[in-house]
Amino acid sequence: VAFKDFWLKQTIKMHTDYSENYGKGVKPKYFCSLNGACREHREMTYDYLHRHNMLDKGVCSFVWKGISVDGLEDSAGYKHTVQPDDFYKIFDDTYYELITETNTGFLCPHDWFEDMFFTEKLWRSIYYKRPFLLIGNYQALKHLKEMGFETFDGLLFDESYDNESNHEIRINRVLQENKRIVDNYSLQQLYDIVNSHEMARILDNNYNKINRIT
Numbered sequence: 001v002a003f004k005d006f007w008l009k010q011t012i013k014m015h016t017d018y019s020e021n022y023g024k025g026v027k028p029k030y031f032c033s034l035n036g037a038c039r040e041h042r043e044m045t046y047d048y049l050h051r052h053n054m055l056d057k058g059v060c061s062f063v064w065k066g067i068s069v070d071g072l073e074d075s076a077g078y079k080h081t082v083q084p085d086d087f088y089k090i091f092d093d094t095y096y097e098l099i100t101e102t103n104t105g106f107l108c109p110h111d112w113f114e115d116m117f118f119t120e121k122l123w124r125s126i127y128y129k130r131p132f133l134l135i136g137n138y139q140a141l142k143h144l145k146e147m148g149f150e151t152f153d154g155l156l157f158d159e160s161y162d163n164e165s166n167h168e169i170r171i172n173r174v175l176q177e178n179k180r181i182v183d184n185y186s187l188q189q190l191y192d193i194v195n196s197h198e199m200a201r202i203l204d205n206n207y208n209k210i211n212r213i214t
């Protein structure tokens with residue numbers, strides 16, 4: 001798994017352990033999706049959310065579109081830094097992550113982009129004890145499970161998208177799954193699932209695992 005140790009260590013170094021600090025009430029938004037640099041699969045994500053009137057259902061940044069949660073106007077000079085305290089309000093206000101990983105295998109400029117690629121976007125969710133949908137490489141969730149992590153199939157999400165080898169179809173299936181959640185669950189229902197004992201068990205297992213790896 002490319003850059004596994006590097007991005008794990010960067011996550012622990014530059015992010016506050018916010019796993020126990022969330023507001024306990026019903027949150028105002030469904031998901032967050034934070035996108036800095038423009039990539040084809042992130043354009044697809046923006047277009048889908050915009051087309052289905054879902055941008056206001058989550059906390060979203062698409063910096064190259066002028067949509068930002070921190071005032072950033074240009075991702076060209078963006079560097080990974082220690083996150084400011086107000087960054088974490090994003091997670092107070094949302095239940096789960098719609099992650100667009102750096103690489104998905106879609107329209108790859110280099111052969112190595114086809115390799116499994118996990119960055120701070122994924123590790124951050126695990127470190128903060130957050131459920132997630134993952135726009136990433138083919139069978140990325142399978143690889144996570146082989147590393148000892150658990151995901152959320154059947155508890156919250158339908159994760160069958162992970163077995164779709166066509167990159168464009170897989171990306172669209174993740175976006176469709178996000179829409180299914182928004183269309184079919186109330187915020188109260190999400191609260192009940194995300195705060196269930198089974199969800200806590202999975203999130204705690206993943207949190208403990210990431211800390212053992214680092």
